[in-house]
Amino acid sequence: MDSKFLSIKNLHVKTGEKEILKGLNLEVNKGEIHVIMGPNGAGKSTLANVLMGNPKYEITEGEISFLGNRLNDLKVNERAKLGIFMSFQYPEEIPGVTVENFLRSAKMAVEDKPIKLMQFKKVLKEKMELLNMKEEYASRYLNEGFSGGEKKKSEILQLLILNPKLAILDETDSGLDVDAVKIVAKGVEQYKTEENAIIIITHHRNILDYLKPDYVHFLIDGKIVKSGDESLIEIVERDGFTALKN
Amino acid sequence: MDVERKTYVEELDRSIYDIKNEFRYSYKAEKGLTPEIVKDISRRKNEPKWMTEFRLKSLEIYNKLEVPVWGPNLDDLDIDNIVTYVKPNTDMKYSWEDVPEDIKDTFVRLGIPEAEHKSLAGVGAQYDSEVVYHNLKGYLAKQGVIYVDMETAVKEYSDIIRRYFMTVVPPSDHKFIALHGAVWSGGSFVYVPKGVKVDIPLQSYFRSNAPGAGQFEHTLIIVEEGAFLHFIEGCSAPKYSVNNLHAGCVELIVKEGARLRYSTIENWSKNMYNLNTKRAIVEKNGTIEWVSGSFGSKVSMLYPMSILKGEGARAEFTGITFAGKGQYLDTGAKVVHAAPYTTSNINTKSISKDGGVAVYRGSLNIAPNAHHSKATVSCESLMLDNKSRSDTIPVLDIKNDEVDIGHEAKIGRISEEAIFYLMSRGISEEEARAMIVRGFVEPIAKELPLEYAVEMNNLINLELEGTIG
Numbered sequence: 001m002d003s004k005f006l007s008i009k010n011l012h013v014k015t016g017e018k019e020i021l022k023g024l025n026l027e028v029n030k031g032e033i034h035v036i037m038g039p040n041g042a043g044k045s046t047l048a049n050v051l052m053g054n055p056k057y058e059i060t061e062g063e064i065s066f067l068g069n070r071l072n073d074l075k076v077n078e079r080a081k082l083g084i085f086m087s088f089q090y091p092e093e094i095p096g097v098t099v100e101n102f103l104r105s106a107k108m109a110v111e112d113k114p115i116k117l118m119q120f121k122k123v124l125k126e127k128m129e130l131l132n133m134k135e136e137y138a139s140r141y142l143n144e145g146f147s148g149g150e151k152k153k154s155e156i157l158q159l160l161i162l163n164p165k166l167a168i169l170d171e172t173d174s175g176l177d178v179d180a181v182k183i184v185a186k187g188v189e190q191y192k193t194e195e196n197a198i199i200i201i202t203h204h205r206n207i208l209d210y211l212k213p214d215y216v217h218f219l220i221d222g223k224i225v226k227s228g229d230e231s232l233i234e235i236v237e238r239d240g241f242t243a244l245k246n
Numbered sequence: 247m248d249v250e251r252k253t254y255v256e257e258l259d260r261s262i263y264d265i266k267n268e269f270r271y272s273y274k275a276e277k278g279l280t281p282e283i284v285k286d287i288s289r290r291k292n293e294p295k296w297m298t299e300f301r302l303k304s305l306e307i308y309n310k311l312e313v314p315v316w317g318p319n320l321d322d323l324d325i326d327n328i329v330t331y332v333k334p335n336t337d338m339k340y341s342w343e344d345v346p347e348d349i350k351d352t353f354v355r356l357g358i359p360e361a362e363h364k365s366l367a368g369v370g371a372q373y374d375s376e377v378v379y380h381n382l383k384g385y386l387a388k389q390g391v392i393y394v395d396m397e398t399a400v401k402e403y404s405d406i407i408r409r410y411f412m413t414v415v416p417p418s419d420h421k422f423i424a425l426h427g428a429v430w431s432g433g434s435f436v437y438v439p440k441g442v443k444v445d446i447p448l449q450s451y452f453r454s455n456a457p458g459a460g461q462f463e464h465t466l467i468i469v470e471e472g473a474f475l476h477f478i479e480g481c482s483a484p485k486y487s488v489n490n491l492h493a494g495c496v497e498l499i500v501k502e503g504a505r506l507r508y509s510t511i512e513n514w515s516k517n518m519y520n521l522n523t524k525r526a527i528v529e530k531n532g533t534i535e536w537v538s539g540s541f542g543s544k545v546s547m548l549y550p551m552s553i554l555k556g557e558g559a560r561a562e563f564t565g566i567t568f569a570g571k572g573q574y575l576d577t578g579a580k581v582v583h584a585a586p587y588t589t590s591n592i593n594t595k596s597i598s599k600d601g602g603v604a605v606y607r608g609s610l611n612i613a614p615n616a617h618h619s620k621a622t623v624s625c626e627s628l629m630l631d632n633k634s635r636s637d638t639i640p641v642l643d644i645k646n647d648e649v650d651i652g653h654e655a656k657i658g659r660i661s662e663e664a665i666f667y668l669m670s671r672g673i674s675e676e677e678a679r680a681m682i683v684r685g686f687v688e689p690i691a692k693e694l695p696l697e698y699a700v701e702m703n704n705l706i707n708l709e710l711e712g713t714i715g
Binding site: 052053054055056075076077079080081085086088091092094095096097102105106107109110141158162 | 661662663664666667668669670671672673674675677681682684685686687688689
């Protein structure tokens with residue numbers, strides 16, 4: 001068993017009858033920021049969902065290991081407890097469950113110990129201020145009636161509260177205006193330490209104005225076809241994805 | 247004062263209902279419900295003649311009416327042997343040992359004190375409610391509030407009972423209410439005088455003592471002009487009865503400018519046919535607020551009705567129904583707008599799981615003269631698996647054009663994506679489902695008296711335990 005931080009080997013994934021990931025390899029070490037880019041339908045969101053354990057996707061071949069644990073067979077909540085977090089592209093609305101109650105339940109579930117209400121309220125307030133979220137969001141129902149931007153901020157708030165070891169940001173910057181991207185990036189920056197890692201899945205380079213990636217990967221047709229540093233992005237922007245095939 | 251002392255129900259049973267031998271005799275001779283049986287019930291209660299006659303008239307109606315066929319299947323009710331459902335409890339070999347294990351277990355898991363278990367199951371000791379009740383009675387009496395059991399009311403307040411008894415819900419309405427008229431027993435009478443605001447909720451829980459009180463109980467509440475009352479019916483812990491037919495009746499009279507809030511959680515044992523009739527008449531600028539939770543029984547047919555009789559009268563109905571395995575809960579609300587500027591607001595939620603059926607059945611009638619009336623109906627159903635069923639059967643009958651009507655019905659299942667989302671934050675699948683269900687009922691839970699809301703949460707947790715793999 002690989003005891004690296006995150007190691008994905010020869011990953012094949014299908015949903016329904018359709019194969020989406022076709023032998024994907026990726027290694028992430030702690031302290032690193034990885035960016036995954038690629039055209040629509042290449043399998044970027046699938047990768048995020050498979051890491052988190054979405055039952056819609058089936059691993060047909062390959063291995064995912066995280067801190068010495070084989071992820072393939074672990075339940076979604078077990079992965080969360082190991083320290084994996086995914087910021088959803090389209091977070092679900094959960095009527096009747098307030099942001100605060102939900103986050104406290106989640107925090108207690110992840111850490112497997114009770115957390116005092118007052119202590120939690122204080123931390124929550126602090127993180128919300130950082131994200132320019134009004135206090136009243138804590139008592140609103142989770143994501144219900146939230147605008148696109150509010151939903152993304154709510155995801156980053158969850159990231160800051162749960163403080164996982166690996167954060168996978170699935171299109172967290174899409175659909176946001178410049179100011180919102182800045183706030184989200186600030187939140188992510190706040191989260192980042194030498195002890196954790198981030199995988200950013202994105203279409204745009206906007207967020208990369210604020211977060212400096214260590215590696216950039218291009219995912220095309222279910223495989224990572226090219227990895228390198230930030231300079232790869234410029235090549236793609238100039239010559240398109242086809243330039244990578246050379 | 248000896249607070250711990252218990253009153254034994256068996257004694258009460260005997261004093262009022264010791265008709266064992268006669269009963270066996272008539273049971274053998276006659277399968278149906280006879281005038282003799284009905285007269286005997288009346289005689290045992292020392293009732294005035296008018297009530298005996300009322301019972302006999304109701305029996306006649308009962309014998310003429312057919313069992314309703316438009317709702318849940320009632321074939322398992324042995325109508326030809328209806329007398330077996332009417333037999334008083336003392337007739338039964340009935341002990342704590344006979345109470346089904348699942349009910350005993352639920353008491354324990356709900357954290358209800360042991361002393362209370364037996365009383366809730368209808369056997370053995372009565373809960374120490376007498377003391378509480380007497381204190382309450384003194385406090386209310388000073389304000390002129392009357393709060394007595396129905397048997398006492400018939401004797402002590404004969405005039406007022408005679409004037410109102412089964413005028414809101416006449417025995418001719420349907421077969422089971424006619425049966426109720428013939429054999430009713432127990433229940434409460436509450437009278438709140440003009441302008442009096444009763445600042446604590448009255449709970450019928452403290453008043454259940456008559457035998458069969460949980461079976462054919464009659465509740466009559468009159469709230470006079472400008473007065474206020476919150477009445478809480480029953481108890482959320484499951485009630486067990488060997489007699490598995492419940493045909494109670496609730497009549498509420500809300501006078502001008504008065505407000506009555508009527509909260510119930512019904513959690514009958516799962517062998518019960520709960521065929522209950524509840525109705526309110528609301529006069530000018532009066533308000534009726536129903537809060538209704540249906541959790542137990544095998545079959546329920548329950549559609550509390552509000553008749554908005556005076557201009558500006560209002561009705562609010564908030565209901566929650568939870569149907570599990572083997573349950574068919576056909577519940578809803580009816581409103582008749584019979585005057586101008588009347589308002590009604592119906593808000594219901596239902597949950598079905600494990601093959602349970604939850605049906606919303608409601609009706610909204612707007613009379614030709616009820617101009618400028620407003621009505622909204624919102625019913626949402628959540629099915630927890632593919633075996634369960636939910637339906638909505640709303641009937642709208644609008645006879646005036648100058649009205650504002652809103653209707654919304656939603657039936658859904660818990661989305662797997664929502665479960666995935668919550669689990670991705672470390673929450674187990676079981677807890678994620680419970681969280682979604684609790685969230686679904688949250689707007690209703692807010693309306694419930696606090697201890698009911700807490701117990702409803704416990705019930706949901708109990709119901710959801712073990713539903714995963």
